[in-house]
Amino acid sequence: MSVDRLLFPRPDTDRVSVERVPVGETCPHCASTHVARYPVANHLGPRMVVKCQDCFTHLSVTRPAPEDHWPAWRSPTRDWAPSRLG
Template sequence: MAVDRLLFPRPETPRVYVERHRVDGVCAHCGAEALARYPVANHLGPRMVVKCQACFHHVSVTRPEPDDHWPAWRAPARDWPSSRVS
């Protein structure tokens, strides 16, 4: 069995998706009240975005907080201070 199958097993659902959480506010681009916050992976690394669901205008892009649990595979020691090996 390959290592990737141990780390990332086959999904049990026919579609893989993330939950989009509604956010209060109005889109500055189109005026719709359809804002949602959800995790994305982009060229800067894992981020949390707030986007208009009507026109997909980016309202904000932030680094995930520990409560966001994103990415799901983040190393437990990611936020530990580094030390020099002597």
């Protein structure tokens, strides 16, 4: 058995999803108030998006803050200053 299976076991559910938190904004494209913020992983790396859930317009794409806990596997020492030893 490899190490990644020990750290990240197979999910118990058929679908894996993230919580989409409503932000109380209005979409500039379709005027919908169904706008949510949630984490994504894309070619730029982990990001937090604010996106209309009706027309899928991106309102913002930002780097995750430490309180976002995204990505779940992020090293706790990621933001530490490097030492001379590496």
